[in-house]
Amino acid sequence: MISYLIGKPIPEKDGLTLLVHGVGYGVKVCEKVKLSSIALSELELFIYTHVREEVLELYGFTTKQDREIFLLLIDVSGVGPKTALSILNTGVSEVIHAVQHADTSFFSSIPRIGKKLAQKIIIDLRTKLGELKELDLAPLSAQRQEVTLALQSLGFDEAAIHQALQVVDIENITTAEAVTQSIRHISQKS
Secondary structure, three states: OOOEEEEEEEEEOOEEEEEEOOEEEEEEOOHHHHHHHOOOOOEEEEEEEEEEOOEEEEEEEOOHHHHHHHHHHHOOOOOOHHHHHHHHOOOHHHHHHHHHOOOHHHHHOOOOOOHHHHHHHHHHHHHHHOOOOOOOOOOOOHHHHHHHHHHHHOOOOHHHHHHHHHHOOHHHOOHHHHHHHHHHHHHHHO
């Protein structure tokens, strides 16, 4: 199994070729790594070798921590290597923060990840990465649904809406008042 390579990077459409002593290894990397490697004469990568049926793929990471987070992500049922790479493209610290703060909207914003898979990622990884906030899996109340839909129709993102609804006591006021107070709260945070 290949676990480390160092060589000349040659950007390709689907990752890069790492030229090591005359041998070119096709390695799938995050878009950030690919773009930063253009100007480099040498690149070192920590490698994960993915073997599936008749496919052998190499995934490269600039740090061991990136590779460890990647391995944790592909251990989650429903997350394959390509999806994990898309998640890592946002940045390791952002992934850790999203898990610790139970931010499903962070994961849902990534292609091929819905709300249920986002929740699953958080549940599976929070014991490994630590948790700072509990994941709310309870269904939304009718009032909360109305306010959420109203705010979404006004163009606010899910993270801002969620934050506002944590502060505003929407259950004891009318929907219109709840929307107004939520908008006020979101505006103050901007």
